[in-house]
């Protein structure tokens with residue numbers, strides 16, 4: 102997807118980018134490629150592929166559910182090089198964002214990136230989601246938690262649902278196997294206090310790339326014993 106098509110597609114959906122936002126995406130691409138030379142951030146480096154499979158793909162939750170991102174406290178679990186939350190933050194600068202990742206060098210990249218892109222405050226939290234979910238500062242504190250390409254849906258629900266406050270939501274960006282992952286995760290989701298609100302199948306523009314967004318509601322508090330700590334001998338997927 103050429104940057105011009107990216108801009109055109111967003112404008113067609115009602116999100117006309119300002120020159121500042123166009124420049125932020127362009128700078129994001131440059132930084133990603135530059136730092137990827139010595140820190141493993143992404144295997145996708147071609148300009149058009151990055152605009153489609155990282156930038157546009159990351160924006161799909163916002164394009165489908167814009168209301169979830171306004172005036173919300175959001176946590177992106179395992180964001181790596183910033184996906185999906187940084188592209189969304191470019192479109193919604195006022196959103197309150199925390200990013201959790203277990204790899205410090207990726208957080209260092211994000212610290213420099215958020216400064217260079219003038220993105221305002223982003224809280225960067227170093228740690229495993231299993232531990233952060235047991236920390237009172239973060240547990241059941243977020244209106245929305247997002248995650249892309251971190252774990253299967255059952256494991257991911259255990260990482261993410263404890264961070265969502267009651268009445269909040271968890272949104273997972275998944276590929277075409279989402280339906281079977283969701284079936285396998287059904288028990289875990291219920292145990293952790295979640296409920297499936299919607300699944301949405303999408304195709305990225307002018308491509309064969311299929312995606313599924315899974316949206317869960319947090320309907321009751323997560324029992325205290327979850328998430329179980331990393332390395333716990335009895336730790337098996339909750340299904």
Ligand SMILES: C[S@@+](CC[C@H](N)C(=O)[O-])C[C@H]1O[C@@H](n2cnc3c(N)ncnc32)[C@H](O)[C@@H]1O
Pocket residue numbers: 178179180181182183184185201202203204207228229230231248249250251260
């Ligand atoms: C495959 S990358 C995906 C990154 C990004 N979400 C994307 O879609 O490009 C997975 C990321 O999740 C992080 N991660 C994996 N397990 C984690 C855990 N238990 N807690 C926090 N971060 C984790 C890794 O350090 C890595 O940055």
